[in-house]
Amino acid sequence: MKTLRLLLWLRWKLFLRSTSTGNRIAGAAFTLLLLLAFSPVWFGGAMAAYAGVRHAGAAVIPIAFGVCQLAWLSMGILSGALGRSFDLDKFLRYPVRPRSVFAINVLASLLGPVPLMTLPTLVAVTIAAGQSAGFGAALGVGAAGACLLLVTAALLQVLLALLDEVLRRESARFAATVFMAVFFVGLQFGTRIATRYVAEHAVLRFAHHEITGQQAIALAGTFLGRIPTVAAPALAATGALAGAPLSALLGLLACAALLAASVLPGAALMRHTVRGGSDGGGSTRARSSRDRGAGSFAFGGGVLPRGAGVVLRYELLLTLRHPQRLMSLLVAPLVGVVFFFNGHGRANVGAAFVLVMLASSVSSASLLLFAYDGPGVRSFFLLPVAPRDVLLAKNLEQLIRLLAQFLLAFIALSFLTTGIWSPLLFTALLADVAIILCALAGGTAVSMRHPVRARRRGLTGRGGSSWEGAAISFGVFAAAAAVGALVWGVRRLAGPGWEDVAGLVVASVTLGVGAAIWWRSLDINAGVLVDCREKMIEALARTSED
Amino acid sequence: MPGYAVETQDLTRTFGAQTAVDHLTLRVPEGSFYGFLGPNGAGKSTTINILTGLLAPTSGRASVLGYDVVSQDLEVKRRIGVVPDGLALFDRLTGTEHLRFVGEIQGLAPAVARQRAGELLEAMDLGASAAKPVSGYSHGMRKKLALSCSLIHDPRVLFLDEPFEGIDAIATSEIRELLQRLVERRKVTVFLTSHVLEVVERLCTHVGIIAGGRLVAEGTLDELRAGPGGTTRTLEELFLDKVGAPRGDASAGLGWLAEGGTSA
Incomplete structure (x- = not known):
């Protein structure tokens, strides 16, 4: 705990001293603008989550949780190491355990703009649960939402550590550049094709009364509920909403287990990456031939x-x-x-x-x-x-x-x-x-x-x-x-x-x-x-x- | 009578309320091997940074080979070679590319820059790593490359800020010989800072000692080492005398460290 407290203190001091007051205000203003720009997404998501829980009940919770988690993970990974506060290599010379650094990164990442944007949805789900099933249910769903954030933050840190390990070699970074481009285009095309196909299919089935709204929610909930990091907090929330304290407790314990399970591999990955070092260069042979060029450098x-x-x-x-x-x-x-x-x-x-x-x-x-x-x-x-x-x-x-x-x-x-x-x-x-x-x-x-x-x-x-x-x-x-x-x-x-x-x-x-x-x-x-x-x-x- | 390669007059540099260099007046004879000594924070690197154009002086004047370092900075830079504290290398260039980059910016013809780059890399034992990016170099290799960059255009004055720091004994010996040859045969002026007094004593013909931003001693090594009554002092004795003797028992107040006992 002492190490964690010291690292938090260090993070705070570095934040205060690494930028001027003007730049901190500019940073806050920029974050605010970002939040405002994306307000249709997070505000709309919160409204939809509230209405969903009020009308369809617990079946909507895995969907709301799943969307929040996937949005955060995808944004976090696409933006690289944005969510990380500390790189482990700064602490190698001190008796600081990698898992402490990992834990601080998990906690610090909760304050990023994307997790902040998921908060309204989680609060909306909590309020809807409270109005439907009373204060106890709201408390349980709120706790499950907090667990979702922690589990997602831990998972993101593990994925970032993995990304760091994979991108340690410059050649891998080049490959990743191409991959990202292909992935981006593929995602756009894939989403458009899938959306069009699924939408057409769903409209047809709706038109023929083959599928109801409840069934569609159940289908999406089942799909997202299969993701363990969504399923655990969702189990806690649905248990609290349905008045099943045992299920709620089981869900919370599963969240704790997921958190504990993420810390060790995450910390190990960070340690391995740092000790492995970086090659910092690409193909030596290719450069060698270029170096022999007869022309001017200019x-x-x-x-x-x-x-x-x-x-x-x-x-x-x-x-x-x-x-x-x-x-x-x-x-x-x-x-x-x-x-x-x-x-x-x-x-x-x-x-x-x-x-x-x-x-x-x-x-x-x-x-x-x-x-x-x-x-x-x-x-x-x-x-x-x-x-x-x-x-x-x-x-x-x-x-x-x-x-x-x-x-x-x-x-x-x-x-x-x-x-x-x-x-x-x-x-x-x-x-x-x-x-x-x-x-x-x-x-x-x-x-x-x-x-x-x-x-x-x-x-x-x-x-x-x-x-x-x-x-x-x-x-x-x-x-x-x-x-x-x-x-x-x-x-x-x-x-x-x-x-x-x-x-x-x-x-x-x-x-x-x-x-x-x-x-x-x-x-x-x-x-x-x-x-x-x-x-x-x-x-x-x-x-x-x- | 030789002129001065480096001259400063009342050179002052402040950082906020802190004065790093305080009315420094310095004269470095052309063709001399000048050791610029001082304790940590004395103002050595600040002085070198001003003389090489990395820092602007707050007041006073400084010139290198007669060119003002502020108003004629490009003329100065064409005639000097610098190994700054912290180096100045581009990680993404290879060793060869880096030398060609510096050589051509210094005005060498492309063919000459390429030839000298190859020769310097071989001389510095960097030939095998010539095509590797600088990011993959060890600290010692970077230091050697930085030194090569400072030499490629055959400068008349070399500014070396802690050039032997982090370099192994063999490389240190080789570089030392190379620098001595430059001073003796090509009459290059070397302005060097180092904390290793033994190196300075062995290499330098002239020494300046700075403390608290002020010059406290300057002259030839022999003049400075001459003690009262024809005795000769070591450079260390001179340094301690001018900068301040050790403050008594270094471990005073650190009883927990000096004596055996339980640790916290």
């Missing part, structure tokens, strides 16, 4: 200043070798394809989402402009390379990545549909590039004022939050809306026959303004780079993860 032969060319080559190598950056190449194309299908095969829906995603991804990526440099960031200040050249190279790499994403997305969309290339698309594209250039200028400044490091494990990065960063992220959407409204207005004013020309002219002017802002920002941001060097070295070059 990229951009003669067009760019030498320093910028060399840094650009480094940045491109980094993109090819960092799973997180490699994965970012796939996001916009995948979103385009997915929204194309979700938009019932309309090309402009997919294209619009690709353009929005490109702007959004550049604004996010530019906030992490130096995040992957690690201790190497000192080199930018030790070597005779002009700060403007460093920023020019880093910005150009972002634009090259953007071009790659654009080509991937629109080649994919061109295969899926015809008629995607229209004057309106070119207009939108020009306006989008203007917004992207402005976002790049702003994001570059924020990346130096508020430097954050990328994680070395898993697939996700360790992000930071600041008012400026949040403003850049959300400002992109506001700018897109403003430019969109401007182009739309001018097209309307120009009237039929001239609307395409007018739109293209306005978009071109916007692009010119955006390009001028970006070009000027390179000089201004070069000064920021020099001014912020100490803060950047402090934040990016240190070896500790916390």
Whole structure:
């Protein structure tokens, strides 16, 4: 208990001291915005759970519990090590048991945004149970809900430890990058096909009175109730609701057993991963052959200043070798394809989402402009390379990545549909590039004022939050809306026959303004780079993860 | 009469209320092997960081080979090689790529950078790991690679912050010889910080001792070691004399540690 108390204290101190007050407020505001953005999901889920328990009784509980658990697990795994507070390797030199670290991670993960979003559903189920069967039932269902959260948190930590073990080798991280992309598309297609098939099938059966609502609930409840980590808390809740204290007690004991059973393998996995170390590299043979290349290290032969060319080559190598950056190449194309299908095969829906995603991804990526440099960031200040050249190279790499994403997305969309290339698309594209250039200028400044490091494990990065960063992220959407409204207005004013020309002219002017802002920002941001060097070295070059 | 490779005048650097470097006036002769000594927190690394462009001075001036480190920083960086405390390596590049990256940024022709990269890697016994990413290097290998990076463009001044820390005895000996050759044959100025006084005593021609951000002793090794009445002191004696003698019994107040007894 003493170790647990000390670790909690340490977590709290690290939280207080690792960010400024402003950034903590920004982080809280961001979480609040996230909660608000997803309010239809969690509020709707709570309403549905309440109505379900009131009308259909205990049969709805496994469904509510199952949906909460699966939502948390999938979000937790997709976001990598987001739910983990401590990495075990920081404690190897101290007499701290891995299971204590594991336990702290379980407890700390309960405060994440996703578990918070499941709370309304669990509270709604508890209230409905209380109204149906009295205070004792509400107490039992509430306790079962708490057990569900604990069991889910423990299960998530075991899965994250497993993910860490699997992704320990960089080659596995590359494979996972591809897998995630395939999984994402597959999930979308699979969900759509399954939903359509199941929905059609269910409607038909409903229409023919072959299946009732009660039967459908029972079917879903049986399916989710077969998952042991759902079944145990559900047994406790249904027992409490049905007035069967023995069942409730059995369910609670099963939850305790699941918790105990998760701690040991989870802690063992963490310990094994940490002691195994990380290879940190990919194919040596492939790199060896590249190293023997006869050309210059610099990229951009003669067009760019030498320093910028060399840094650009480094940045491109980094993109090819960092799973997180490699994965970012796939996001916009995948979103385009997915929204194309979700938009019932309309090309402009997919294209619009690709353009929005490109702007959004550049604004996010530019906030992490130096995040992957690690201790190497000192080199930018030790070597005779002009700060403007460093920023020019880093910005150009972002634009090259953007071009790659654009080509991937629109080649994919061109295969899926015809008629995607229209004057309106070119207009939108020009306006989008203007917004992207402005976002790049702003994001570059924020990346130096508020430097954050990328994680070395898993697939996700360790992000930071600041008012400026949040403003850049959300400002992109506001700018897109403003430019969109401007182009739309001018097209309307120009009237039929001239609307395409007018739109293209306005978009071109916007692009010119955006390009001028970006070009000027390179000089201004070069000064920021020099001014912020100490803060950047402090934040990016240190070896500790916390 | 040789000029000065490094000069500072009233150099000061503060971090909030704390003064790390306090009106430091320093002169390092060209072609000298200069040992910059001081206890932990004395301001050694801060001074090196200012001289190499990693930190901005709060006040005062500093120049390297006559170039101001603030207003002519690129000119300074073209002429110096640095092994900073904590190193400055990109984990995702291989050893060869890293050296080519640094070499070409320093203005070497691609072919020259490639050739020197290969030679340096072989000389530092890193040839077998040349194609491996830096993230897989041990601490000693990283140190050797950092030293290679600092040498690839044939600098006129080398700033080495604890260069022998974490390196095995064989590599230490090899690097020591290499540095001595650079100073003797190529007249390179080496500005070195180290806590190992024996190494400094063996290598350095000049020594500066800093304590509390202020220079408390400076001169040639022979001048500083000369005691009263023609006696000669060891560098350790000199260091303790200038920085402050041990504070009596180190274990005073730690009776539970010094004496046998039950532990908690």
